[in-house]
Amino acid sequence: MxxxxxxxxxxxxxxxxxxxxxxxxxxxxxxxxxxxxxxxxxxxxxxxxxxxxxxxxxxxxxxxxxxxxxxxxxxxxxxxxxxxxxxxxxxxxxxxxxxxxxxxxxxxxxxxxxPEALATSWLNLVDLADIAEGDTVVIHGGSGGVGSVAIQLAARRGARVLTTVGSAEKAARCRALGAEVAVDYHDEDATEQLRQSAGEDGVAIILDILGAGALDSNIDLLARDGRLIMIGLQQGRTGSINLGSVLTERLQIIGSTLRALPVARKGEIVAAMRHAARLIAxxxxxxxxxxxxxxxxxxxxxxxxxxxxxxxxx
Ligand SMILES: NC(=O)c1ccc[n+]([C@@H]2O[C@H](COP(=O)([O-])OP(=O)(O)OC[C@H]3O[C@@H](n4cnc5c(N)ncnc54)[C@H](OP(=O)(O)O)[C@@H]3O)[C@@H](O)[C@H]2O)c1
Known part of the structure; x- marks a missing residue:
């Protein structure tokens, strides 16, 4: 072949x-x-x-x-x-x-x-982060293969979606997919824009592809009981954080990789996303x-x- x-x-x-x-x-x-x-x-x-x-x-x-x-x-x-x-x-x-x-x-x-983008989004947003209607969710890299599907999945589950992108044109496309706010990550005050957009309740879930480079700002953005889900390390794998915030705000930092999961577990994810696969563009x-x-x-x-x-x- x-x-x-x-x-x-x-x-x-x-x-x-x-x-x-x-x-x-x-x-x-x-x-x-x-x-x-x-x-x-x-x-x-x-x-x-x-x-x-x-x-x-x-x-x-x-x-x-x-x-x-x-x-x-x-x-x-x-x-x-x-x-x-x-x-x-x-x-x-x-x-x-x-x-x-x-x-x-x-x-x-x-x-x-x-398959890869939806299974990744499902595993992390639904299974690991337990996304719920009304949650404010930050999806980094909304224009990516994963991000563009994660925005749609989160929005369809009733979450408020904030996302980060590299240009105004991509921001408009992410809003068309269901993001309420799309912030240009080149802006110096990008984190502040996300904080303002999240409002009083803060951010419940962050789907992160950046790793070390965004660790501080991600921890800072999360509301009490917030979940930082790490699926990529595009900005480095070694970082330091204020563990005090993790303790006092009861934060969870969760990492995952889909590829190495056993077939049976992947089968569960694929079965669970069957309906969503018909709704995502x-x-x-x-x-x-x-x-x-x-x-x-x-x-x-x-x-x-x-x-x-x-x-x-x-
Ligand atoms: N753990 C897992 O199981 C799993 C599974 C699938 C994917 N992943 C990982 O998830 C990540 C995304 O995968 P993908 O397939 O969606 O890749 P992709 O299509 O190449 O998307 C990468 C994204 O990174 C964004 N980006 C670059 N610099 C950024 C910054 N400073 N702030 C915010 N966003 C930034 C890009 O945004 P612009 O285009 O707007 O610049 C682009 O949307 C990759 O790191 C991949 O390895 C992990």
Whole structure:
């Protein structure tokens, strides 16, 4: 099969994988690009043990083999799938529990942009942060693949969404997705703008992708019993904080990574987000053929990019 060779990042002819117990074989139409793929390419984020070395954490495609152990998914189904790896290829195996029907009205390119961002948003906002109607939630990086989905999920659950973005144009797009306020993170008083917008009750939940660089301001923004959920460390992994605030304000700092979770846990998340998958509008910035993987990865760092970059295989 045609696939991206994980050692060279060039297209190669690699063996087609065989489904294990509980897995289906998918003919891939489109594969989402994630920041983790760039980290893996740079040698910083190896796949978890047992996962395909081929990059790619999400696809949309057609099921072409479904052994009897793969319950709930049949040959011919058009699906979207969350993966631990292997998506940059003509064929990929996915646990049946990590597949959902391609939401009606979505193209495979749009569908391929959903599984990783929605599962990440669901795990962190719903399961870990226990988001509730009326909560004020800060989502850092609202224009990102995750952020643009997290805004929609939080807003649909009745939260007030404040977000940070890199430009006025992106701020307008985030407001269209459901953010009440979108603050430009280049502004010196960005944290103060968020505080003012949060009002008296303060911020209940922060979905953070920045890590050390935003640690102080995040702790400072949280209201009593607030939850800081860390899913990315784009501004560093080592920081210091005033633990006094953590104690007296009863704050929780929670970190998580989706990729390494066991299949059964990912299956629970995918099952729980089934309904939401039909309501979220994936934001696709560009789709490129698999051959243009280098350009696709460059686009992830292009300041104009809003939402997801997708690779196509048809
Ligand atoms: N832990 C997990 O399970 C998990 C799962 C998925 C993703 N992640 C992580 O989550 C992060 C986002 O992933 P993604 O796929 O959405 O990546 P992405 O599409 O590349 O988005 C990155 C975002 O970072 C924003 N950003 C850059 N500097 C910022 C700053 N100073 N303040 C606020 N935002 C800033 C960018 O905003 P502008 O474009 O507006 O500049 C962009 O929206 C990545 O770090 C990724 O590794 C973690």
């Amino acid at each position: 045609r696939a991206i060779d994980p050692s060279t990042f060039a297209i190669s002819d690699l063996p087609t994988p065989k489904p294990k117990d509980g897995e289906v074989l998918i003919r891939v139409h489109a594969a989402g690009v994630n920041r983790a793929d760039l980290l893996q390419r740079a040698g910083h984020y190896p796949p978890p043990p047992g996962a395909s070395e081929i990059p790619g954490l999400e696809v949309a495609g057609t099921v072409v083999a479904a052994p009897h152990t793969a319950q709930g998914v049949s040959v011919g189904d058009e699906v979207i799938a969350l993966l631990a790896g292997g998506g940059y290829a003509e064929f990929v195996c996915a646990p049946a529990v990590q597949c959902l029907p391609l939401p009606s009205g979505l193209s495979p390119v749009e569908g391929a942009g959903l 994936p934001q696709i910035h560009a789709s490129l053929p698999l051959e243009e993987v280098d350009r696709a990865h460059q686009l992830m760092d292009d300041p104009a990019t809003f939402g997801k970059i997708i690779l196509t295989l048809d």
